[in-house]
Amino acid sequence: MPPKRKGPLQTLQRETDELNKQLESLMKEAGQPDGSGRREPFQSRCLQLQHLVEETTKKLQNLTKADEPAPVGNYDQRKEEEMRRLLKIEEQLSALSLELSPSQKQNRGSSTEEDEEEEEEESEEMESSEEEIEDDEKHVDTKAMEQTPDVGTTTYVVISDFQGQEEGDLSIQMGDVLTVLSKNEDGWWLTQDSKGNKGLVPKTYLKVHSEEEDDDGDEEVSENINETHDDPTRKPSSNSDSVKRANTEIDATDILSAMGAIPAGFRPSTLSKLLYDGITHRGSHYIQPELSQSRLSFKDLFLDPVTGKVRQRTVRTSLTLTLWSCKSIPTPGVGVQVLSRHIHLCAFDGSKVLSNIHTVRATCSANNVKTWTFSPRMTGTLPSLLDGNCFLRCNSDTPELGILFELGVTYIRNSTGERGDLSCGWAFLKLFEANGAPVPYKTYELLVHGGTPYEKDVEVDPSIPRGGTGMIQQMMLSRKRPKLFLKLKSPNAQTKSKLSVLPDTLVGSLSNIQLLVLHRQLVADALLIDRATMQNADLICSPFLATFPEILDQSDLLDALRNSWLEAESKMKRSEKRDLPLLKKTFLRVYMDSVYPLLYNAELPPPRWGDEAVENQRGRTIFTSLQNTSTTDPSHIHTSHRPPCQQAFDISQLNYDLLSVAR
Missing domain, CATH: 2.30.30.40 (SH3 Domains)
Structure with a gap:
């Protein structure tokens, strides 16, 4: 049989293996002093390896699936894995280069093992002396406590x-x-x-x-x-009630920390509190049009008189990002059950939140709960809650603008049944450099800090030391520290065109961007064309405008609308997809047939974050409702299908009140 042809990706995998072997050999030789104190040969080899890694990385970035001579399963995933390996090798080479630089000490002793033994003996002596001091202090404190009159x-x-x-x-x-x-x-x-x-x-x-x-x-x-x-x-x-709730939440976290159930760096979730206290930081608020300073016109909503479409607007920051994974994230201890692992992200300037707070749920395997992963690509009927591809638009001109990521868990205490939201740490990616230029679009490895975003130099898990004496020890400790991996990307022309018609400030999932664009167009038609005058602020009879923002806060309903729209769009001709009036009419019909009845279905329980039973019941109700509405011929409806039980009618289900919802 003729030998199998090796594809470009397989060739690069072999090159990466070889680079890894050369790195291990170099690290082993550099860690064994030969007595001469010369480091130039090692520095030269390190530079050569760095150059080879850069060339291999460029080759990998230029590879596409079409270059393969035969089909390759999970091509994108394999390519990402190779990219991570190369990034890891590059990081190790950078650390080794610093270790071999002339500014470092050259002669560290005659034997590394002897040094390590001496360090261990010194540390044991220090620990024993500290224990004696602590025992003495405890003895003194106990005596003082026994004599305390209160x-x-x-x-x-x-x-x-x-x-x-x-x-x-x-x-x-x-x-x-x-x-x-x-x-x-x-x-x-x-x-x-x-x-x-x-x-x-x-x-x-x-x-x-x-x-x-x-x-x-x-x-x-x-x-x-x-x-x-x-x-x-x-x-x-209710003021005292809210204060009690806040105090109880903080005390509950202190209690868990005192019991050793959570690491010392965990805190009550800052972004969860902002997200659930009112609607100020929700997507349903930021999707609404923003009024100008005079309140007689709109600040971010205009129509193109030639095309009739929403006029595109350029903002200071418009980008897409992909969440890859989180590694070495500590887990709560015994007695605390984790209901959800997730990331909250928003625009942040170091002191206040500048956008809505978007949430992406993470997944992990039972064998490795410290590693969180995200879905890098949305396909089929996967929920958008798991979509790691996000977009961010923000028009703030602050030089400190960046993206705040808060890693969080929703938990329940087994003994008391108490639920809560904890922050497992946070990371911040500044989007502009000191000279005002935007940061490059590339893969970032962000260190996760403990405490709140307003605390500095707090470790998530203080038991992990920050650094060691040797290069290898430093690298091993660096792997144990919690990190977030993500990639900033510049949107392509099609995505950039869609983003430019959205509000000036918004964070969301890329899988739902088409729905947001159509909503924006229908809002512009109702407010800029159909109104008698621009000063008219009467109620607008539009069930779609009145209720669409609600589904932005209920991701399962948003997924139901997305799936129904994709199904309807697949049946349209190419010419019909370019017909904007027909497109808007079809989208309205799909919304009113699929999601609008679900909003007021009495069998649909209110959403409850992290409650698996409620989420499953909502999923069953939504699926059953969509199955019933997908049958357009009444003769095909089964006799067992009964109309859903609807909630009591309210006028807010039909009327859009511009003055109460506009920002």
Whole structure:
């Protein structure tokens, strides 16, 4: 049999293997001093390898699937894997080049093993001395604590429920008043409740109780009771409720951290709080037209009088990006179940959020939960929630403009059933250099920081040291640090044309861009053509305009509309796709037949992030509804199909109120 022809990709794979072998050989030889102290040969070989890696990378970037002599399965995935290997080799060579530079110390000792043994002995001595100091401090603190007169007299109020899990624990409820009998250094205090029951509780569940707070609280409660009694429909003041919720969330995170259930660098999610508190940072808000300063016209919505289409607008930043993966992301510990792993991203200037907050859900395997992956390409009926291809438009002129990525998890505590959102770290990619030029379009490896975006120099997991003494040790520790991999891309001509008709500031999924463009065109027709005068602010009877923004906050309904539209578009002729009036008419019909009835279907439960049961039930209801509406011939409808149970009618389902929704 004749030998199989080797394709260009397979050839480059062999070249990468060879480069990796040369790198390993160079690192091994460079780590064994020969006594001469000469490093020039190693530096020369390192530079040659760097040059070869650059050439191989350029070859790989220029490769296409058409260059292969035979079909190759998973071509794009294999190409991306080779790109990652080359980037890793390039990073190792850069580190080795710094290690071999003349500014580094040349003679580090006669034997690396002896140095490492000495370092280990020194570290053990330091640890033992630190332990002795800590023991002495604990002994002194314990004595001082035993002599403290307020132990046993100061009362504490419980700020969150706690269910005892081991023998000796005291189960408590929020609002209970406890007396502290002794304070242990491990954070578990011996307490006694009003009934005389004694037991241990975490100190993070308690705060000092004062009589003034009781008096203020009693007055607030009495005022709320009186107000409710005077007006039964009026609810008590919600300000105290919101403060309690915020305090409870922070305390819950502190409790999990104190119990060792989460790493020290985890925080309550900053972007989740902004996203769910109101609509200011949602896509449904940013898709609306923006009023000018005079409020008599629009700032970002104009029509081309020749074509009748929305006039394209150029903004300062318009790009696309692909999320690839996150690596070495710590996971919550025992007692905490992860419901969702995701990334929130938005435009950010270092102090405030400048756009809507877009969410992409991550996936991971059971064998490697520390590595998150994203779908690099949307095909078929995959949900857009998993789409790693995103776009960003922002017209801010701040020099600090960038993209903020917050890695988050939605969790539930097994013992209490409490749900919450945690930030596993954040990364920031600045989009402009110091001279004002945009950053290059390439693959970026961003270090994930702990804390909130407003905290600096916080590690996600402080147990991982930042660096070591040797080059190899530094490289090994660098691999353990959490990182985010993504690629910035310049949109092609077709995508750029579509992006230019969208609002000046918007972040979203590329798979839904056609739906947003058609919505934008229909909004322009209703507000700029069909109105009697530009000063007319009467309600507009349009179910589509009144309800379309709602589905931007419900990704499963947005997917249902996208699939229905793709099916309708596949049946259209090429000439019909260029007919804008026909295109808009067809899109309206598809929307009213598919998604509009689902919005007010009583069998469709309200969305709940991270709740698998609710998501599955919504999926079944949406699928059944689309299957029923796809049958256009009434004679084909099965007799078992019954009309869905609809919610009570409200006038807001039909009327578009420009003054209340415009930005």
